[in-house]
Each structure stands twice: as structure tokens, then as C-alpha cells.
Amino acid sequence: MDDVANRALNQAQVSGATYADVRVIAARSEVISVKNGRVETFARSSSEGFGVRVIADGAWGFAASNQLTAQEADRVAALAVSIARASALAKKADVRLSPAQPIQAKYATPIATNPLEDVSVEQKLQLLMACDEAMRRVKGLTLAESSLEAAVEDKLFASSEGSHIEQRIVTCGGGIEATAVTPDEVQTRSYPNSFGRQAGTAGWEFIESLRLAENAERVASEAVELLLAKQCPSGVTTLILDGPQLALQVHESCGHPIELDRVFGMEAAYAGTSFLTTDKLGSFRYGSDLVNIFADATAPTGLGTFGYDDEGVPAQRTPIIQNGIFVGYMSSRETAPLIGQTSSGTMRADGWNRIPLIRMTNVNLEPGTWTLDDLIADTDDGIMMGVNRSWSIDDKRLNFQFGTEMAWEIKGGKKVALLKNATYTGITPEFWGSCDAICNRDHWALWGTTNCGKGQPGQTMYVGHGVAPARFRNVRVGIV
Amino acid sequence: MSLLGEQRIRTLIEGALAACKEADQAEVLLSTSDEALTRFANNTIHQNVAERNSSLHVRAVIGKRIGVARANSLEAQAIREAAESACTIARYSEENPEFVSLPGPSGAIAAIKDAFAENTAAATPEQRARAVQAIISRAEADKLIAAGAFSTMAEEVAAANSLGVFAYQPSTSAEATLVVMGDSSSGYADRAATDVSTIDAEGMAAEACGRATRSAQPRDLDPGTYPVVLEPYAVAEMLDYLAYVGFGATALQEGRSFMAEKMGQRVAAEAVGIYDDGLDPRCFPMPFDFEGVPRRRVALIEQGIARGVVYDSFTASRGNVSNTGHALPAPNSMGPMPGHLHIEPGQATLQELVAGLDRGVWVSRFHYVNVIQPLETIITGMTRDGAWWVEGGEVRYAIKNLRFSQSVLDALASTEAIGRELKLQRGWFGGSLVPALRLGRFAFTGKTEF
Numbered sequence: 001m002d003d004v005a006n007r008a009l010n011q012a013q014v015s016g017a018t019y020a021d022v023r024v025i026a027a028r029s030e031v032i033s034v035k036n037g038r039v040e041t042f043a044r045s046s047s048e049g050f051g052v053r054v055i056a057d058g059a060w061g062f063a064a065s066n067q068l069t070a071q072e073a074d075r076v077a078a079l080a081v082s083i084a085r086a087s088a089l090a091k092k093a094d095v096r097l098s099p100a101q102p103i104q105a106k107y108a109t110p111i112a113t114n115p116l117e118d119v120s121v122e123q124k125l126q127l128l129m130a131c132d133e134a135m136r137r138v139k140g141l142t143l144a145e146s147s148l149e150a151a152v153e154d155k156l157f158a159s160s161e162g163s164h165i166e167q168r169i170v171t172c173g174g175g176i177e178a179t180a181v182t183p184d185e186v187q188t189r190s191y192p193n194s195f196g197r198q199a200g201t202a203g204w205e206f207i208e209s210l211r212l213a214e215n216a217e218r219v220a221s222e223a224v225e226l227l228l229a230k231q232c233p234s235g236v237t238t239l240i241l242d243g244p245q246l247a248l249q250v251h252e253s254c255g256h257p258i259e260l261d262r263v264f265g266m267e268a269a270y271a272g273t274s275f276l277t278t279d280k281l282g283s284f285r286y287g288s289d290l291v292n293i294f295a296d297a298t299a300p301t302g303l304g305t306f307g308y309d310d311e312g313v314p315a316q317r318t319p320i321i322q323n324g325i326f327v328g329y330m331s332s333r334e335t336a337p338l339i340g341q342t343s344s345g346t347m348r349a350d351g352w353n354r355i356p357l358i359r360m361t362n363v364n365l366e367p368g369t370w371t372l373d374d375l376i377a378d379t380d381d382g383i384m385m386g387v388n389r390s391w392s393i394d395d396k397r398l399n400f401q402f403g404t405e406m407a408w409e410i411k412g413g414k415k416v417a418l419l420k421n422a423t424y425t426g427i428t429p430e431f432w433g434s435c436d437a438i439c440n441r442d443h444w445a446l447w448g449t450t451n452c453g454k455g456q457p458g459q460t461m462y463v464g465h466g467v468a469p470a471r472f473r474n475v476r477v478g479i480v
Numbered sequence: 481m482s483l484l485g486e487q488r489i490r491t492l493i494e495g496a497l498a499a500c501k502e503a504d505q506a507e508v509l510l511s512t513s514d515e516a517l518t519r520f521a522n523n524t525i526h527q528n529v530a531e532r533n534s535s536l537h538v539r540a541v542i543g544k545r546i547g548v549a550r551a552n553s554l555e556a557q558a559i560r561e562a563a564e565s566a567c568t569i570a571r572y573s574e575e576n577p578e579f580v581s582l583p584g585p586s587g588a589i590a591a592i593k594d595a596f597a598e599n600t601a602a603a604t605p606e607q608r609a610r611a612v613q614a615i616i617s618r619a620e621a622d623k624l625i626a627a628g629a630f631s632t633m634a635e636e637v638a639a640a641n642s643l644g645v646f647a648y649q650p651s652t653s654a655e656a657t658l659v660v661m662g663d664s665s666s667g668y669a670d671r672a673a674t675d676v677s678t679i680d681a682e683g684m685a686a687e688a689c690g691r692a693t694r695s696a697q698p699r700d701l702d703p704g705t706y707p708v709v710l711e712p713y714a715v716a717e718m719l720d721y722l723a724y725v726g727f728g729a730t731a732l733q734e735g736r737s738f739m740a741e742k743m744g745q746r747v748a749a750e751a752v753g754i755y756d757d758g759l760d761p762r763c764f765p766m767p768f769d770f771e772g773v774p775r776r777r778v779a780l781i782e783q784g785i786a787r788g789v790v791y792d793s794f795t796a797s798r799g800n801v802s803n804t805g806h807a808l809p810a811p812n813s814m815g816p817m818p819g820h821l822h823i824e825p826g827q828a829t830l831q832e833l834v835a836g837l838d839r840g841v842w843v844s845r846f847h848y849v850n851v852i853q854p855l856e857t858i859i860t861g862m863t864r865d866g867a868w869w870v871e872g873g874e875v876r877y878a879i880k881n882l883r884f885s886q887s888v889l890d891a892l893a894s895t896e897a898i899g900r901e902l903k904l905q906r907g908w909f910g911g912s913l914v915p916a917l918r919l920g921r922f923a924f925t926g927k928t929e930f
Contacts, residue, residue: 033813038576041811042569043548046558049533061605062529066552079530086518086605087525090613121572129574143734145813181735186855266521268627269659272847272864275929353531392848392883394862399883399928401860403852421853425883425926456519456629456657457529479925480852480860480885 001026004073005158008052011077013160017054017084019097020077021159023310024050024068025352029151030116034128036144037136049352052080058094059087064353097333098342100313102162107307108170110300111203115150115172119204124148127213131176134216140224143179146216147196148172148207163312171303171462173199173448174207178220180227187226187420189405191219193244194388199448199462200301222406225418232407232422234478238382239424240375240471245404246365247447247465248388253428254286254293255363255463257397258320258328259346260335262358270456272395275428276326278339284326287432292366293321295330297345302362302464303448306348310356313345320363324433332358350459357455362446364466368438372469375437377413383477384408384415385422401425401479423479431472439468482532483601484512484554486591486648489638492554496538497642499563503540503570505582506563506642509770509809511535512554513635514601518608521627523616525609539810540566541582544575548811583773583793583803585644592649594761597675600652601634608632611656611681618685619660624667624692626685628658632676639772647768654679655906659865660688664930665698665878667691668713668845668865672906674764688865691844695866695878700927703882707840707896708922709833709870712903715823715914717846718859719754720907722888723818725854727756727780728806729795730815738857738889739786747786748892753824754781756790758805763820763904764911768805775805778818784893792816819910826898826915833897833918835873841882841924842868842875857888862928883926894920 001024012020026048033041050073051064061084063076113119128146135144150172157165175197179188192198192210200206241249256262257274265273276284297315299305306315311333320328329339330346335358347356376384390403407422408415446466453460484492493508500506512534519527536551536559547569551562608630619626632654640646654676658669669688671679710718731737738747748754758766758775768774771793779787791799792807795815806816834842849861863881870876899916 033811034574035813038578039546039574040576040813041548042546042573043550043811044565044569045550046562047552049552059525060528062527064530065532066534067532076532083516083528083530083605086609087528089606089609090520090523090525090616092522092524121569125572125574179734179736183735183741184855186736186853264522265625265627265661266526268521268625268661269519269629269657353533355527355529390850390852390860392850392860392862394881394883394928394930395847395864396928396930398930399862399881399926401883401885401926403860423852423885427929456527457515457517457531457631480858 001156004050004068005156007070007073008050008077009158009160011074012052012054012081015078015081017056017081019055019160021053021157022050023352024156025153027151027153028116031147031149032124032128033145033147034132037132047351051352052077053355054080054084055095056081056084057088059084059091060095061087062355095334096337098336100161100333103312104164105308106166108168109201111170113204115204116152130213131216134213135176135178135220137217138220138224140180141178141220142181144220145177146212148174149197157310157312159312165308165312167307169201169306170203171199171201172204172207173197174210174212176212176216176219178223180223182227185227187223189219189223190387191215193447194405195451199450200303201305202301206301226406226420229418229420232419232478236474236476238379238471238473239475239477240379240382240384240469242386242469243445243467244387244447245385246467246470248391250363250365250465250467251449252391252393253397253400255360258330259358260329260331263329264335264338267454271454275396275398280326282327285324286321286326286429287324288435289324290368290438291321291324291432291435293363294318295320295346295361295363297361299362299364299446299464299466302446303462304361304464309345309347310349311343311347313343316345318344330358348461350461354459357459359461360452360463362464362466367441367444367468370437370439372439372443375439375471376410376415379410379413379471382410383419384410385424398428424475424477425479426475434473435470436473437471439470443468482514483634483636483650489636489648492559493638493640496559496563499560500538500540500567502567503542505541507539507582507771509537509639511635511637513633515633517629517631518605518612519629520612523620523626525612528605536562537809538562538566540570542570544577544579545570545573546576546579547573578798579794580797582641582643583645583771586774589647589768589774592765592767595649595651595674595765597652600632600654600676603632603676614681615658615685618682618689622689622693624660624662624689626658626660628656630656639768639770641772645772647772649766653764653906656681656684658684658688660692662692662696665692665695666865667695672904672911691866698878698880701869701879701882703924703926705921705923707837707920709837709842709916709918711844711916712914713845714843715917716905716912717849718888719821719823719912719914721849721851721859722857723821725851725857727789728815728817729789729791729799732789733795733799736854738855739789742786745786746784747889748781748784749895750784751826751898752781752784752892752895755779755822756818756820757822758820758910760820763913766910769807770809771807773803773805773807778804790816790818819907821912823914825900825902827900828897830899830916833899833916834870836897836918837870837873840870842870852885858885859888860885880930881928882924884923885925886923891919891922896920
């Protein structure tokens with residue numbers, strides 16, 4: 001890795017780059033999935049390559065290759081510089097980066113058991129088959145699906161400013177999904193989360209802690225029960241969200257709007273911009289006094305946890321919302337100076353062949369004081385919704401609509417009926433302003449989101465959201 | 481640009497197949513690509529990237545046990561390791577009792593010459609930058625802010641297996657997308673082509689700027705169910721989601737597709753015809769699927785009647801039907817999917833479609849669409865980059881963006897008229913060719929602040 005990195009850095013500077021960084025990455029991953037008693041997927045992947053990012057003539061260029069040779073390092077570095085010079089044909093101002101200290105460091109995800117190397121195939125298949133069998137014991141179930149994923153990424157970051165950082169990021173996760181089908185209806189229940197799995201930066205011990213097999217029969221029963229459940233009513237009511245759904249609510253309506261590149265229009269062509277313009281920093285009421293959010297790249301097991309970002313900036317814990325007031329963005333070395341700050345260390349790329357972008361780390365809602373039982377008991381008339389099924393939000397991150405896998409009608413402080421096809425909608429600041437209760441740390445969990453899309457060419461990033469269930473007033477539900 | 485060429489690819493594939501010594505059957509999917517993308521925002525180029533990569537998938541079959549290994553290196557040792565890894569995985573895997581065989585050969589598959597344009601393969605960063613400059617100049621002349629991307633790609637894909645299948649196709653694509661923004665509005669346009677020299681950057685800029693100008697000072701419109709005209713950008717996105725939930729054999733066989741209960745029945749207005757055709761030279765053609773099986777034209781909805789779904793070798797064998805050549809790379813949980821969707825054109829111009837709206841909404845584009853209920857084909861999303869209120873066939877004013885929650889099939893059942901011009905939209909692979917539609921009812925269920 002060092003040979004290619006040094007060669008590329010030298011060539012970039014010889015070619016005229018005023019700044020250059022190189023990431024050399026070797027990544028390995030494994031996915032196993034079982035569906036209705038048969039192994040549907042058993043695949044291992046490897047990907048290696050390097051990317052060279054430069055500033056030349058005051059503009060950005062980037063080139064990448066899967067061929068880790070000295071000759072290719074020369075070609076790619078020179079290409080990156082020529083691309084930067086082409087960028088300069090349509091520049092308005094020179095790129096300026098916030099200062100960063102040169103760092104020589106190593107970081108590795110703390111793990112007990114390497115999920116790729118230290119766990120046998122038999123053990124993994126045994127776990128998935130146990131989940132499968134437990135789900136298919138439930139009468140009326142149509143599809144039982146279970147899966148495990150694990151990945152190890154070895155990454156070297158080196159820059160013309162003298163940084164040299166080696167990192168090993170280990171991620172793994174697993175999940176089960178039970179689907180009941182009739183000619184008129186499809187109902188699915190997932191555990192621990194939808195989108196296939198709950199995941200974190202962790203070892204095999206993380207997967208063991210999920211207790212997938214122990215929950216399989218219950219989850220399958222819930223899928224079948226949903227076929228006979230009441231349709232979620234339409235109206236305006238009190239809403240309690242469970243952890244997995246609230247995590248996605250935070251993701252879409254808090255995580256994306258605080259990306260400073262979006263705020264400055266740099267993502268306008270694809271995912272959109274943000275309502276959270278810089279005049280709002282420090283004064284805008286984002287939510288009720290109870291709402292406190294941090295972007296925390298240091299949280300143990302978080303899917304957005306690392307040692308250093310892909311600009312070589314150390315991981316940080318940045319206040320975003322304090323007592324309901326918006327106080328901070330996620331930023332990069334290029335965007336932070338535009339608001340008089342230094343980078344908050346959130347630049348990540350989804351591989352050697354992509355440039356780093358501002359990405360969520362672990363955007364976490366601080367816990368409150370309630371127990372979930374007390375919160376339900378305190379709710380006279382409302383609906384509790386859990387585990388995401390559909391999601392959509394406008395291109396400034398204001399109007400959102402979510403659907404959930406299941407819901408419960410709450411009357412007189414008790415869950416009285418199962419509801420299906422639940423949806424709710426709202427406008428971001430109004431919704432967070434209506435938050436009047438958040439459960440305590442005993443209910444708080446760090447959820448992994450494995451499918452966060454951004455950028456052109458598209459990148460998919462792993463991010464995290466720590467939340468405890470919370471209550472919101474006057475929410476419109478039952479849209480469909 | 482450095483594609484390896486058919487002979488070199490064939491040699492590499494033969495090496496990979498030979499390395500699957502343990503396997504009863506083996507399959508290799510190999511591709512190489514050179515891609516570049518110039519991205520701009522705030523009327524300046526802010527990201528500009530290029531990538532050279534390759535991809536090797538080896539699927540090994542031992543009895544009814546299957547393993548897949550993927551790598552992005554084509555070095556001899558990496559190929560050998562991938563082949564051995566696939567065999568090892570297969571050996572440890574459980575049997576899939578429904579698996580019968582990889583597909584056998586079905587005769588030589590000729591590469592499609594029109595899928596590759598030397599202009600695109602030779603495109604330079606300077607060419608892309610000059611096109612972006614032209615777009616920015618037009619936006620600045622209209623006092624608008626431009627953001628978008630201009631990309632070019634050349635790739636080659638080959639699929640082969642130990643039963644004698646071999647297919648190879650080089651191809652190119654170029655795509656430009658553009659959003660222009662004013663104080664109170666925005667407009668969108670995109671272009672896609674095999675040959676980059678046919679991308680009309682200035683025409684695209686004029687189209688987007690026109691939309692942004694016409695959608696300035698938008699007013700509130702109360703949510704409700706209205707007739708709509710959907711421009712092709714919106715139609716293509718709606719069609720993609722219909723295909724995702726309904727047009728694949730796996731969803732059909734598992735009862736998760738609306739087609740499972742409605743095959744042979746009316747599901748859309750009589751004027752609606754939807755088919756998949758991977759051989760259409762207008763639509764990023766690809767003569768074979770990712771198992772190396774020739775793609776067939778498949779009628780999905782014909783004169784409003786549900787007619788068929790697409791198959792790969794596994795689902796065709798399971799359903800005892802013909803393989804239509806729509807496999808995705810193994811392994812995948814979705815099963816076969818259409819990649820070259822077409823809606824048959826009608827007779828109307830866009831202006832005639834709008835003129836036929838008595839009281840309705842004209843939508844240029846959707847944003848962040850997602851499925852709410854797959855069996856009912858209900859999707860939700862927002863309008864974006866231009867929507868207008870129409871009365872008596874005349875545009876009265878621009879409207880703020882609305883949220884819709886709508887069954888695609890119900891919308892298609894209310895089709896009143898179909899546009900005659902087809903727009904090419906790039907997809908993940910392939911693309912789609914779709915017209916504008918005038919629909920009798922479309923449910924808008926919410927609104928936003930801009």
C-alpha cells in the first residue's frame with residue numbers, strides 16, 4: 001500500500017498538484033442468506049484499488065484504479081491533475097481547505113471475534129437455518145428470510161501534508177424477515193430492523209447479541225397476525241415511535257439537513273439541498289426543549305464510527321441540536337471555512353474509487369427520562385408505530401412520509417389493538433417541535449443504517465443513529 | 481480507454497472456468513470499465529472524477545450446492561483465488577433442492593455494434609468541462625444557478641459458463657443531468673445517449689431553464705385527487721417502481737406481485753402497452769443477460785391486459801416456462817428484472833396533453849419515490865423542479881411541490897391520452913423509453929413549503 005501511495009503522491013505533486021491525498025484500500029466481505037430452507041446467497045467479495053484526490057489550478061480532480069502498480073500510480077495521479085485542470089476551466093474561486101495537522105496514526109475497530117476469519121461457515125449456516133426453521137414453524141407464513149453480512153476494510157490514507165493513517169474497519173450485521181402473503185395482501189415483519197439487518201462496527205459478538213433465533217418465531221407470528229389486523233385509521237393523533245423507526249426519522253429529517261455540502265447546494269442536482277440555511281445556525285428552533293442531538297463518530301459499535309475520516313481528520317462528537325436549538329453542522333475541510341469553522345471530520349467515501357463526501361457519522365438523539373411502559377400509560381389516545389417499511393422526504397428535507405411494518409392503537413394508556421399499513425407524515429421542525437417525551441437510556445440503542453445514498457456517481461454509506469422511543473403530538477397518520 | 485477486447489476476455493474466462501476444478505458446473509461474469517463524471521454546482525465544477533475498474537463473478541455449482549466469489553482484480557492469481565473460493569463456498573453450502581442447472585448454450589450471440597460509440601470511449605475531461613461551461617453560461621444568462629453531472633462510460637461485459645455459453649458485448653453511455661434554480665423555483669432536464677456527441681448540452685440547458693422560469697412564484701394548491709399530465713421524467717420513475725414490485729418472476733412465484741392474481745386480466749387502460757426489449761438499439765441495447773442467455777422481447781402489459789413477467793434460468797425452471805433472458809448477476813435476492821422498459825407511444829404532443837386538462841396538475845418530475853404497498857402498487861413521493869395548475873387547458877400558475885400517494889395501476893387505468901414522443905432515460909443497466917401521459921386521477925396527499 002505504501003509504495004503505491006508514495007508513488008502517487010509524488011507524481012501528483014510533480015504534475016502540479018498543490019494538494020494531494022491518496023487512499024489505498026483492500027476490502028473483503030461475505031454475505032450469506034437463507035430463504036425458506038435453502039441457501040439463496042453465499043458469496044465472498046474482494047475489492048482493492050486506490051484513489052488520488054488533488055487540487056491543481058485551484059480546482060479538484062480525482063482518479064482511481066484497481067491496478068496497484070507503480071506504473072498505474074503514475075498514470076492515475078497525472079490523470080487526477082489533468083482532470084483538476086479541466087475543472088478549473090469552470091471555476092469561480094480557488095478551493096481552500098481548513099487547516100489540518102499532519103497525523104501518523106493507526107486505528108482498528110475494537111472486536112473480540114473477527115466475523116470473517118474466526119467464525120466457521122457451519123456456525124453461520126447453523127444460525128441462519130435455526131432462524132429459518134423457527135419462522136417456518138408458524139402456520140400461515142409464506143416466506144422466511146435470514147441473512148448475515150460481514151466486512152473488513154483495510155485503508156491507508158496519505159497526504160501531501162504529511163499525514164499517514166492506517167485503519168481497519170470491521171462491520172457485521174444480521175437480520176430476519178418473515179412475510180405472510182394472501183391473494184390480497186402482503187405483510188412483512190423484520191427483526192431487529194428492516195432493510196435486511198441491524199449492523200455495527202463490531203465483531204461476531206455483535207451478531208450473537210442480536211438473538212436472532214430467539215426472536216424468529218415471534219416475528220413470524222406477528223407477520224401472520226398482521227393479515228387480520230385493523231387498518232391504521234386516518235386522522236391527527238399522538239404518535240409514539242419505536243427505536244428502529246425513530247432512527248430513520250432522525251436520519252432523514254435531522255441527519256441529511258445538517259450536511260453542510262447540501263446546505264451550500266453541492267448536492268442540489270441529485271438528492272437536493274437543505275432548509276437549514278446558515279442564517280439559522282445558533283438560533284433556529286429545530287425541536288422542543290427535549291431534543292438534543294450529537295453527530296458522534298466515536299460511539300462504540302456505531303456503524304458511523306471510525307478513527308479518522310477520509311480527509312485524515314480525527315473522529316469527533318459534534319453538538320447538532322441543544323435543547324431544541326440548531327447549533328452545528330457536519331462539515332469538511334472545504335465547507336467548514338465557509339462558516340468560519342474547521343472540519344467536524346465527517347468526510348467518507350464508500351470505496352477506493354469514490355471521492356469522500358460529507359456523510360452522517362452516528363447522528364444520535366440523546367435519551368430522556370421515561371420508561372416505555374410509563375410513556376404508553378401516559379398516552380390516553382394515540383398510535384405506536386414500529387420498524388420502517390417505506391420512507392420519502394422532499395428535496396429540502398421538510399415534508400416527510402413514513403410507513404411502518406406494524407402499529408398499535410393506544411387507548412387509556414394501553415395498547416389495545418394491532419394496526420397494519422400504518423403511515424404518518426409531517427413537516428420537519430413542526431414534528432420535532434411536537435416531541436414531548438423521550439425514553440431513558442435503558443431503551444436507547446444504536447441502530448445501523450446500511451443504505452444511505454448520496455452523490456454522483458452514487459455512493460452507499462453505513463451510518464448510525466442512537467435513539468430511544470419518543471412521543472410526538474398532533475401528527476397526521478393513516479395517509480393511505 | 482483500455483477495454484481488453486473479446487479475445488483477451490475469452491482467455492481470462494477460460495482460465496477462471498478451468499480453475500473451478502471441483503465444480504460440476506461453473507459460470508463467469510466478467511466486466512471492465514472506464515468511467516468519468518464531471519459534476520457541477522453553484523455554476524462551477526466542484527467534483528470531477530475518473531475510475532478504471534473490473535469485476536469478476538465466479539459461480540460454482542457442486543451438485544445442488546452453489547457458491548459465488550467476486551473480485552475486482554484480473555491478475556491470474558486473483559482469478560484463480562476467486563474460482564477456488566467459489567468452489568470452497570459451494571462445498572460448504574447447503575443444497576438448493578430447486579436448482580436444476582446453469583443455462584445451456586443457445587447459439588452464437590452477436591454483439592450489437594450500435595451499443596458502442598468511439599466518441600464516448602474517447603471523451604476527455606476537457607470535453608465534459610466545455611459542455612458544462614455551455615450549460616452554466618445559459619443558466620447565468622437567465623440568472624439561475626446550475627447543478628448537475630456529465631458522465632461518460634465505456635465498458636465490456638462477458639458472460640460464460642462451463643456448458644458452452646459465451647457472450648460478449650462492449651458498450652458506451654453518456655448521460656447529463658441538470659437542475660437549475662432560481663429564487664422561488666427550479667427546473668430539470670437530462671439527456672442520455674450511446675454517443676456522447678449527440679448530447680445536446682445547450683438544448684438541455686434551455687429546457688431546464690425554461691421550466692425554472694415558468695415555475696417561478698409558485699402558489700399553494702390544496703392536496704386532493706386531480707387529473708394530471710406527467711412528463712416522461714415522472715413516467716419513467718413511476719414505471720421503474722411498477723417493474724420493481726411486479727414484473728419479476730420471483731415476486732410472481734412468491735405471490736408478492738400484482739401479476740400473480742391478475743395475469744390475463746385488465747390492469748390498465750386499453751391504450752397502455754408496456755414491454756421490455758433489450759435489443760432495441762435506441763435504449764442501450766444488451767443482447768444477453770448476466771447468465772449469457774439471449775434477451776427476449778417480453779410483453780408485460782398489452783392493451784391494458786397483464787401478459788407476462790421476465791424470467792432467468794432459475795425461475796424459468798421453477799415455473800416450467802421459457803427463460804426470457806433477464807437474469808441479474810448472481811447471487812441476488814430480487815430474481816430477474818426488466819432493464820429495458822418501454823411504454824408504447826400515443827398520438828398526442830405534450831401541448832395537446834396539457835390542453836386536454838380541464839382542471840388538473842402538470843408534473844415535470846418526481847423526487848424520492850418509494851413503495852408503500854407493493855401488491856397494490858401504491859407509491860409515494862414528491863413533485864420536484866416544476867409543477868403547474870391547469871384550467872381549461874391553459875396553465876394558470878406554478879404550484880408548490882405536492883406529495884402524492886398513489887397506486888400506479890389505478891393511475892394507468894385512468895389513462896386518457898399518451899404522448900407521441902419517447903424520452904430515453906438511463907437505468908442501472910439499460911434504460912427506458914417512455915412518453916408523457918395524461919391520467920384521469922392522481923392522489924396528492926400533502927404539500928410542502930416551496
